[in-house]
Amino acid sequence: MNKQAGSSTGDGTVGKALEVLDKVAAVGRPVRFSELLSESTHPKATLYRLLQTLVSQGMLAYDERQQTYSLGIRLVRLAHAAWRQSSIAPIARPFINALSEAVGETVHLAQLDSGQVLYVDKRNPTNAIDMFSQAGKVGPAYCTGVGKALMAFLEPADLDHVLKKQSFYRYTPATLASEAELRADLEKIREEGLSYDREEHEPGIICIAAPILSSKGRPVGALSVTTSTQRKSLEQLLEARPALLDTASKIAAAVEDWQFPA
Incomplete structure (x- = not known):
């Protein structure tokens, strides 16, 4: 997994959430909480809270049956907008x-x-x-x-x-x-x-x-x-x-x- 330039250190909750998004995206498939936790620098409760926030905002999707997280449709829309504009x-x-x-x-x-x-x-x-x-x-x-x-x-x-x-x-x-x-x-x-x-x-x-x-x-x-x-x-x-x-x-x-x- 590549280290991305620019740490979330000092960026507060937004930086931490973006770091979690990067981790989910880097896996390249739906990922379980335990997998993310094993590589996370955040406490279990903090990671869970960040994931819940990302899901509620449509940036991540959660499959209850498989108990996995994947990139959300809102993020896909933003990615397409960035592709067109940037x-x-x-x-x-x-x-x-x-x-x-x-x-x-x-x-x-x-x-x-x-x-x-x-x-x-x-x-x-x-x-x-x-x-x-x-x-x-x-x-x-x-x-x-x-x-x-x-x-x-x-x-x-x-x-x-x-x-x-x-x-x-x-x-x-x-x-x-x-x-x-x-x-x-x-x-x-x-x-x-x-x-x-x-x-x-x-x-x-x-x-x-x-x-x-x-x-x-x-x-x-x-x-x-x-x-x-x-x-x-x-x-x-x-x-x-x-x-x-x-x-x-x-x-x-x-x-x-x-x-x-x-």
Whole structure:
């Protein structure tokens, strides 16, 4: 289970409730009270009270027969509203649909979220590949193509802030496992305008990625074309580079007047 940036410490009841929501969401299935209690830092009575409040507000649902908690319909509605208002996904969707069809590979759309990568949309070809990334999932920035494409074009102070949040856990032998290695790679990405995932997050999964830049050069998102080493080599995947860069430019133009959250 990933530690999320930003503790509830000092945030009172709201922070504690959000922490509980994160725990339920991270399990990925209906979860029993005993499971939550085993990993909770809250006393039993406090956890129960927080769960009851979340259920009464529609943020969680409780199944009396199974005695399990799951994400509530109100939370789902809020998530859809956030997707429409706070991500570039609705604007970018027709462009990434066209790109996936043109190159015949999986296309990811992502944004930075608290130093991590938030996948906001994904388009699969007919013969999809099983991989970690799904829309709504959060992944590491330092070892994904989209993450590195986003970081490479941050202002120096912002980059320093994001780098402090990277774990540099070595997922595969190819993972960049230090800040120095990553900074060197980011410099190359800035020069070339293209990022690579050379099996750095998942064995057998490779990608090329490009930033989606505002007119001021600020990264508002990133786009990747992803495949497996069983299907193509990285050199073969580079044939999709012109289409990828063209699509990133089209999305950037389409979202230019959109008011992005800070």
